[in-house]
Amino acid sequence: MAEISVQVDCGNSPKKGFLKDYHVALANGDIDFVANNVAQDIHWDVVGGVFVNTKDDFLKAVQQFEQWNVKRLVIDTIITHGIDASVNGQIITQGDEHFVFCDIYKFKGFKGSVIKSIKSFMMKSSP
Numbered sequence: 001m002a003e004i005s006v007q008v009d010c011g012n013s014p015k016k017g018f019l020k021d022y023h024v025a026l027a028n029g030d031i032d033f034v035a036n037n038v039a040q041d042i043h044w045d046v047v048g049g050v051f052v053n054t055k056d057d058f059l060k061a062v063q064q065f066e067q068w069n070v071k072r073l074v075i076d077t078i079i080t081h082g083i084d085a086s087v088n089g090q091i092i093t094q095g096d097e098h099f100v101f102c103d104i105y106k107f108k109g110f111k112g113s114v115i116k117s118i119k120s121f122m123m124k125s126s127p
């Protein structure tokens with residue numbers, strides 16, 4: 001299980017709470033939680049890298065991504081507004097690589113938590 005650190009104000013709305021749980025699921029390699037919360041036609045764009053547009057391709061690719069099954073996750077900020085949201089923070093991989101990230105989300109609708117698209121920015125950082 002990953003060591004998780006989340007800023008206090010990152011869970012005071014349903015979507016913020018969901019996004020916290022989603023990132024914890026990524027950090028702990030919980031493919032069932034991830035699969036249950038993305039659209040069949042999800043669009044995932046990792047800037048400078050991967051682009052997928054189906055759920056099956058997303059579920060394969062996400063398990064190879066740096067945010068999957070990490071040693072440590074720090075969530076600095078979660079911002080939500082309507083169907084749009086963003087999460088930024090830091091991770092340490094199982095191989096002790098350090099990254100900072102920002103993920104921008106679009107949900108299928110105002111209610112619910114089905115993710116329609118994600119744009120991910122990831123950069124190596126120093127320890």
